[in-house]
Amino acid sequence: MSRGRLEVRSLVKRYGSHVAVDDVDLDVDAGSFVALLGPSGCGKTTLLRCIAGLVSVDAGAMRIDGRDMAGLPPWRRSLGMVFQSYALFPHMSVAANVGFGLRMQGIARGEAGERIARALQMVRMEGFDERRPAELSGGQQQRVALARALVTAPPVLLLDEPLSALDAKLRLAMRTELRELQRRLGITTLFVTHDQDEAMAVADRVAVMDQGRIVQIAEPEAVYRRPATPFVAEFIGRINRLDGLVDGVAMVRPEHVQLRAQGEARDGEIGVEGRVVDVVFAGDRLEIHVDAGDRRLVCTLAATAGKPPAIGSAVRAAWSRTEMLVYRGP
C-alpha cells in the first residue's frame, strides 16, 4: 500500500494568545495507524481538525502523498472522518448516510448502491439500510459512521475519539474490530484518544502530545519502556516517582519493584525499607502499597505469584538500576 502518506510540517494554530498546536511535525507512513494521545486540552483534537480542514491554520504545511492541502477547504480534501458524536444525519436512512459522500462526488446511483452495500457489509451492518440513526444502538451508529467515512475510499482516515461514547465492554470489542478493519484495508489512520490503553492497543505508533507539542512518537512498547520525558512516563501507565533519590527525576514502574525481606540488599539494585500499608486485588494482579517514610511506592505482583505480604509487615522494596528511568535537568 503506497497510498496515503501524511506529512505535517511546522503546523501552528493559535486561539488568541493560546497556542493550541505549537510547531508540530508529524509523519504517518502509508497504511499505518497512528494514535494521537494526550490529556484534554493538549491540542490533539485541534491537530486532527487542522488536518481535516475544519479549522484554519496559522502556519505550516500539510501534504498527503505530496499533495499540499493547507489551502484547501475540507470538501476538497476527500478525507474520511469519524466524529466523537458520530454526526450521522438524523433525517437520512443508514443507506443515505453512507451514500452521502458518493452523492456529493456525483457517483451514479447503481454504482453507489453497490458500494454502500459493500461498506455496510464491511462493518457488519447489512440489512440496516432503511433504518434511521435514532433506531440504532451506539455501537451500530459507530459502525455506520465508519462505513460512511470509508465508502469513498479516502487516502487517510481521521478518527476523533470514536469509541469514547460507548460503554466499557463495547469499547474493547470495537477497538479490536477497528484494528482488524484498518489492517485489512491498509488505510492510513490517525486516531485521537485520551485513553492510553486504547492508543497502545490499536496503534502502530503512539504520538504523545502535551501543551500543543508532540513530545514523543514511537511504537507503544517504546513509549512505555523508554518514555522521552517525565510527562510521558507519568501519563502512560503507572509509575513511582523517586524524588530525591538521585540527581534529577527518577522513576520506576510498579511491575519492576520487587518485595524482599528487610535488609536484603542485592548487587545492582536500589531499594527502600518500609511497611506494607495496603494490598489491592485487581483481578489478574495485586497492588502492594508500601509506605517508606517520606514516600509511598506501589508494586504489582501477578495474582498467581503466591501469598502476598500481610498488611503491616516490614519489607524492602527494591528495583534494578537498569529498570529505573532517570531524567536529568529541567
Added chain:
Amino acid sequence: MIRGAYLAVAGLFILTPLVVVVVVAFTSASFVSFPPPGFSLRWIAKVLADPAFMRPLANSVLLGLAAAVSAAVLAVPAALALARGGFRGAAEIESFLLSPLSLPALILSIALLFYFSRLGMGAGFIGLLVGHTVIVLPYMLRTVLAVARGADPALEEAAFVLGADPWRSFLHVTLPILRPGIVAGALFAFLVSFDEVAVALLMSTVSTMTLPVAILNHVANNYDPAIAAISLIKIVLVVAVLMALELGFGLDRLMLSRRRP
C-alpha cells in the same frame, strides 16, 4: 376529580363562545338570537357568495402565507448565526429580533404608517406584508432557534468532510434538520397574521383589506348572523390547517421541535 372539574370549567370557558358562534351561523333568522328560532344555511351561503367577505379572506390567506415565507427567509439565517454564537452582541441581537413580541402592534402600525408615507408608498399590500413580517418574525425565530441550538454542530462538519460545499451542506443537511422548526414557525406565523387587526386596520386599502378588518367594518354597520357565518368559515379554515399539519408532521413533535424517531 378536582383536576377533571378544573379542566371542564376551562374547556367550557374556551368553547362556549365558539359554540354560540357556530350555532348562530346556522340560524334561519335575519337577526342574531340565541337559541335561534330555526336552522338554515342561508347566512353561510350569503357570506360565501359575498365578495365583501371573500376577497378579504383571500387577502388574509395570501398575506399569512407571504408573511410566513418572508419571516422564514429572514429568521433561518439569523437563527443559524445566533445558534453558532461566538460573536459580540449575539444576546442583544437575539433580544432585539424577539422584541416585536413585547411591542404593542398598534404603536408599530402607526410607526410603519409614518415610515411608508415618508417613502411615498402609503398603505397597501407591501405595507401589510412588512408589518406582519415584523410581528411574526419572533415566532419563526424562536422555533427555528430551538431546533438549531439542539442540533449537533458536527453534522455540518461531517457534510463538509464528505465533500459538500457550504451551499450543498445547507441544502442537504442543515435545512432538512431545521424543517420541523420552520414548519412550526410558519404555522404560528400564519395564524398570528391571519388574526392580526392593528397593523391591518391602518395599512389596508379597499383592495387589500384583510378578513379581520372586513369583519370589524361589517360589525360597525350591521349586526346580522353573517358575522357568525364568516367566523365559522374562519374557524373551519384554521382547524383544517392544524389537522393537515398534524397528519403530515405530528403537531406535538413540531411544537416541542423534537426529531422524528
